[in-house]
Amino acid sequence: MGKYRSPFKAAAKQTLAFKVKGSWAAGYHTGEDWVCNNTALVSPCSGTVLRNEWDDSYGNFVVIRANDNKVILMAHMKSKSALKVGAGVKAGDAVGTMGSTGNSTGAHLHIEVQNAKTWGYNKNLLKPSDYIDFSDTTNINAQEEAFMAKTYKNGSTTEKVYQTTADCKAGKDAVGSLNTYETCECVGIYDGCYAVVYTLDGTSSKKIGFVKYSGGVK
Numbered sequence: 001m002g003k004y005r006s007p008f009k010a011a012a013k014q015t016l017a018f019k020v021k022g023s024w025a026a027g028y029h030t031g032e033d034w035v036c037n038n039t040a041l042v043s044p045c046s047g048t049v050l051r052n053e054w055d056d057s058y059g060n061f062v063v064i065r066a067n068d069n070k071v072i073l074m075a076h077m078k079s080k081s082a083l084k085v086g087a088g089v090k091a092g093d094a095v096g097t098m099g100s101t102g103n104s105t106g107a108h109l110h111i112e113v114q115n116a117k118t119w120g121y122n123k124n125l126l127k128p129s130d131y132i133d134f135s136d137t138t139n140i141n142a143q144e145e146a147f148m149a150k151t152y153k154n155g156s157t158t159e160k161v162y163q164t165t166a167d168c169k170a171g172k173d174a175v176g177s178l179n180t181y182e183t184c185e186c187v188g189i190y191d192g193c194y195a196v197v198y199t200l201d202g203t204s205s206k207k208i209g210f211v212k213y214s215g216g217v218k
């Protein structure tokens, strides 16, 4: 299979390489450090959230198990991730914000890839950039590109609009509908739902909400 996508949404720079010797417990650097002007972090892979915790060394960190049974750790995040342990994630889903929590002297992402089903310190280490294409910073997949074409056409599917991703996933308590002749812009994907800014028909007021993508957009 190909490499995982970048955990960043823009070009990133490696600031510390894998296995550099130093004062860590392992005696060397167990991952790679990267920085990016855009501090948003996304999942490099589709898979399952295994951990979302605090550690004095790693700060706020998450571990995601990719569907091909490798695990990816992302550390030093600014705050605790909104991801739920046990939840599924898709490559490109929001994970958190790059930060400097734990044993860190400046904002960066420390990322580890392990050839295992669960993460363990200094175990089954792989060189992250052998498995992650840090130049693959696409924010959207082909389906989302279609979604972001912005224009709904008559004859396609009306989308119900929800105020929260929980309501959106449950399909309950819709606050409105996005008709096929209205325009919208997808501004991100959160928890498997599409955040949209849309303009109400005949007005210039803009609203924001979440929709499920039902394939109705051309």
Ligand SMILES: [Zn+2]
Pocket: 016, 029, 031, 032, 033, 109, 110, 111
């Ligand atoms: Zn590091």
